[in-house]
Amino acid sequence: MISIEFFGAAKTVTGSNYLVKTDLGNFVVDCGMFQGEDVERLNLEPIAYNTKDVDFALLTHSHIDHSGMMPKLVKAGFEGKIYATINTIQITSELLLDSAKLQENAYQRGENYGKYTQVKALVYNTKDAMQTINQFSAVEFDKTFEPIPGIKVTYILAGHILGAASIMVEVEDEGTTKRIAFSGDIGRINSPLIPTFDSNYRFEADYVLMESLYGGQIHVDRHESANRLITIIKETTDNGGSAFIPCFAVQRAQEVLNDIKKAKMGGALGNDLPVWLDSPLAQRVTSIYNKSLQHTEDSPFDFPNLIYVKKFKQSAGLSKQTRQVVLAGSGMADGGRIMNHLMTALENKKNSVIFVGYQAEGTLGRELVEGAKKVLIGTKAVNVNAQIHQLEGFSAHGDTNDYTEWLKRFTNPKLKQIYLVHAEPDRAEALKTHFEEMGINNCYIPSMKETVQL
Template structure:
């Protein structure tokens, strides 16, 4: 069999891996590569014929793994898309949201250039619906036969509701071979989500490496960090705390953590606004698949009620209500998307607060290079919003305690569950080159054979 890494090769976004058997082609993930300003143009063509793909297997719903599926369908893919039930539900939300982002970008560029419209959307709502029609859902730990020679099993990996490692068992010329794709590896004891499961013995692993060489903070707990930040931002001083958060996954974990803090009386009441319709829809999906949440979350629900509802919390629905939040003059917490500040209602809140000395912006997730979030984190004194250059007077803070990715130790331990003498190869993807190198060095030191592929490199397995 032949493996080609077509995405997330020495970068974080755009996961897409092609596994070719003698007469059967499997695509694992089909994500958007958005690390360039021209990402829509970069994603509209594939380095293979989409109609040649027999099946797509999706590790999880995040847009850097799922976001180019409608383009694949639009350009001729006619097979099934396999995923866990929560992944299918969340993917539909994210793909429809991507359509809105594409159209928004086109509209903004059209207004800014009298004789030139913005880039054409990669796909429209019709293409998303066509894509969703191709989904077939499979439960965790249930082996599913693709044909007489190939079967797939999903192993829960935390990170996001429904996220899975993909384990393929393949009869390749009368020889059984097993290959695992980790997707994104979660971390232990993450709010709401289960711990990552163990990957069974395989011959090859394609592993993410986002946090290679990096370690999550251990000097404080998430609860203590949130209490400290809220106290400084909203209680000691009558200010506001703005938290850019991905609508799906990060927002639910954050809301549950705040619920526990305020229900326990660890802080005086502070109004909290979740300003993201997408987050509201995603929260309903978390409720729908509540049996897949971790034991702590299920115990909380059975003893105290809904993890995602409490007195101080309001879900903002329409645009008019969102604008009214900007006129709320009491101390408050605003949770809004998008997490990297690229579009969404968060930009409205930034526009009105970036020059507010009494505003704190707390980043709780990764911001890719080139994004507005990354520019703020690196300390740019001026940012451009709504065609205006604005001075940054708000306090900029960051914590990795809500990162959904496992750190260096988590990644190493994921691989170390395999016998180094029997594991034939580890391929590192989904990480910056320095992170990949750090993880590779650690794994080589443990006796593993590790490769950092270039985009388009072919490996005979």
């Protein structure tokens, strides 16, 4: 008998965590952080299953909503291996140490946990994160391994971000082999910088768990968004202003650097234009990308007048300078060094702030892209005179077309059920409807803490 219990990313986007129980042993797929006003408190709940009964863990990719609660699992007594690709291990290690440090700092300052709770709590610390990193075990793409006898696991390329995998699991069960495909996050068919999923791959799955974040939606063309980004930078800096780009540390910062590099090489931007990467985390992740991506000549992220900001003092001086580009975290302007820049930069009408990602409800980024004329940063009221832009073509997630292309590799007469996860209910419903229109009628949207028998 095999069962899957959904402890996260079920009728919600974040907190991916699935417990798979079999007669041979049990394992979890991902153990991510819940993010957002309605679910953040779930990070504080004790783990709902006995961690001693978990034999091993599989991690699809480094994003914190998939990896961010692995240290909580370890702290609660999980001693098994955490399998992941080498790039996922490298990036996750950076993210977990960063997350532990942020929690420790907030706790020491007497602040509540996260952004929305009213509770003082430390879910895990640096020691727990270090212990988690010790339990990582590297796997290669396309190489099947057997964590315990009778359970075979293969990681295949998912696209999305560096190291990201979909995971194929084959379990011996009651005299037959049951095959389960876990999508992780699904990349786009046309993915910049990193290789994407292989459309020709085939796996005769009995069950599929798949991301449906952008169910029913089609993305804006990425190439157009990249061109627009360069045009805005050019116009802003030609006019004597500065362009500020709130940026996620993983994949987005590297993509933007690469777009700027191409513009400088092609002459669309001047080589003398200074570009500051003002995020120590993004700098470390860029170095991982740099070492990992095979490039024949020079780095895809290096160009004349790119400066890595090291010290906070140097960062503080940038806000008032003109004719420059500043990339800083966080991507939704709800923390990080970008906050200090915006406090000064928003008042100057010559400046631009360019958002290159999704802006969640309740963040400063969301307020700005919705056209707020005055915002509160910390305790300071700031007039918004700068030009605010939102470019929507940069998503690292697939859209409905990509999902369809991804799924077709697993459809076969034996496919019994497709579980749609990692989405708000309306997006999952939209994807279910889309698949039904194609004649695929076995989609199901599980709820939190629901158990399904395979």
